[in-house]
Amino acid sequence: MNEFVYNGQASRVVFGVGSLGYLEREIELLSARRALVLSTPEQKAQAQMVADRLGSKAAGVFPKAAMHVPIETAREARDEARRLGADCAVAIGGGSTTGLGKAIAMESGLPILAIPTTYAGSEMTPIYGITEDGLKKTGKDLRVLPRTVIYDPELSVGLPVGLSITSGMNAIAHAAEGLYAQDGNPIMSLMAEEGIRALARALPAIRRRSDDIDARSDALYGAWLCGTVLGNVGMALHHKLCHTLGGSFGLPHAEVHTVVLPQAIRFNADAVPEAMERIERGLGTEGGISAAAGLFDLARMNGAPVSLRDIGMKASDLDRATEIAVSKPYWNPREVDVRARAAIRQLLQDAFEGTRPP
Numbered sequence: 001m002n003e004f005v006y007n008g009q010a011s012r013v014v015f016g017v018g019s020l021g022y023l024e025r026e027i028e029l030l031s032a033r034r035a036l037v038l039s040t041p042e043q044k045a046q047a048q049m050v051a052d053r054l055g056s057k058a059a060g061v062f063p064k065a066a067m068h069v070p071i072e073t074a075r076e077a078r079d080e081a082r083r084l085g086a087d088c089a090v091a092i093g094g095g096s097t098t099g100l101g102k103a104i105a106m107e108s109g110l111p112i113l114a115i116p117t118t119y120a121g122s123e124m125t126p127i128y129g130i131t132e133d134g135l136k137k138t139g140k141d142l143r144v145l146p147r148t149v150i151y152d153p154e155l156s157v158g159l160p161v162g163l164s165i166t167s168g169m170n171a172i173a174h175a176a177e178g179l180y181a182q183d184g185n186p187i188m189s190l191m192a193e194e195g196i197r198a199l200a201r202a203l204p205a206i207r208r209r210s211d212d213i214d215a216r217s218d219a220l221y222g223a224w225l226c227g228t229v230l231g232n233v234g235m236a237l238h239h240k241l242c243h244t245l246g247g248s249f250g251l252p253h254a255e256v257h258t259v260v261l262p263q264a265i266r267f268n269a270d271a272v273p274e275a276m277e278r279i280e281r282g283l284g285t286e287g288g289i290s291a292a293a294g295l296f297d298l299a300r301m302n303g304a305p306v307s308l309r310d311i312g313m314k315a316s317d318l319d320r321a322t323e324i325a326v327s328k329p330y331w332n333p334r335e336v337d338v339r340a341r342a343a344i345r346q347l348l349q350d351a352f353e354g355t356r357p358p
């Protein structure tokens with residue numbers, strides 16, 4: 001076994017159907033007295049339900065979370081938290097809402113209690129992102145790691161099937177890249193393989209019946225594991241491409257992960273055969289279908305997009321996307337520099353057309 005460093009990150013996870021019922025207890029364990037509840041505008045009713053449950057321990061509801069945390073929203077939320085004397089933020093929703101909680105915590109140190117309803121995994125990471133003047137800045141700060149996470153599968157039943165599949169693929173992407181991370185370790189690899197297994201089992205079942213609570217539980221369990229991997233080890237080419245396509249070309253976050261993942265995994269496959277074996281074991285395709293093709297099939301068979309063309313990319317932007325991706329690459333097991341330009345351009349072409357990897 002290679003040398004490794006494993007850093008446990010302290011967060012408390014309360015998991016299970018109906019676990020929202022433990023909210024008051026969990027707020028008390030944080031020694032909080034006034035929680036500001038955050039959500040997107042569309043999930044305001046759910047946030048209000050949480051605030052009603054907290055009664056006098058709720059400072060108010062701030063239902064203005066938006067994708068990629070615009071700095072103006074972050075400032076407004078910070079002011080509101082201060083004005084209301086909040087000593088804790090409860091974020092109910094997906095990565096956008098958790099991200100807003102992180103923006104508050106970064107400045108004020110308020111503890112976050114996250115209640116995820118998508119599979120993006122932000123609740124398990126110390127990674128924050130804020131967008132200012134059209135540019136998204138990301139970084140790591142342990143203050144933004146939610147102290148408590150309540151995973152209640154009942155709350156994700158309302159997530160539309162299409163979003164459930166792409167969000168699940170977003171989670172799988174964290175695990176897949178965690179399996180070949182430069183700073184990877186055996187514990188994260190165990191979590192990554194098990195996370196892929198849980199999601200590969202859950203997504204087809206959710207497609208068949210969106211209120212299948214066992215499948216929703218499996219998916220949330222997988223999201224927890226995959227998010228933990230994202231929070232503990234570095235990501236590589238796939239995440240760089242997605243951040244480029246999302247950040248510079250405005251493509252939707254979970255969909256872009258879904259489309260790019262099979263192509264990025266194909267690009268890296270020969271450099272990291274052990275990781276490929278683990279992805280295949282997780283997907284249940286070992287000995288038959290490659291990791292890249294297995295991921296492509298998982299998306300396509302469950303009705304998710306598999307081509308950049310279908311999610312709004314213009315063919316004329318592929319060259320510029322290639323330049324951005326190779327100009328400041330993340331570490332990757334197969335080198336990505338200007339000499340790899342032609343191979344990255346081909347990867348993006350395959351993603352654009354939705355070509356099934358061999």
Ligand SMILES: NC(=O)C1=CN([C@@H]2O[C@H](COP(=O)(O)OP(=O)(O)OC[C@H]3O[C@@H](n4cnc5c(N)ncnc54)[C@H](OP(=O)(O)O)[C@@H]3O)[C@@H](O)[C@H]2O)C=CC1
Nearest residue numbers: 040042067068094095096097117118120122125127158159
């Ligand atoms: N820092 C980190 O570690 C990470 C950050 N992220 C960031 O998080 C964002 C992506 O997260 P993601 O979760 O995909 O995005 P969102 O939080 O924007 O949620 C995605 C979609 O899910 C819908 N949704 C969420 N909950 C429900 C629900 N209960 N019922 C119905 N619909 C629901 C939202 O609808 P509606 O808008 O109507 O509420 C939205 O359209 C990106 O900004 C990404 O960069 C992602 C992963 C990790």
Ligand SMILES: O=C(O)/C=C\C(=O)CC(=O)O
Nearest residue numbers: 127128129138170239242
């Ligand atoms: O961009 C961020 O907010 C931070 C990380 C991610 O979005 C991870 C991902 O690409 O899913």
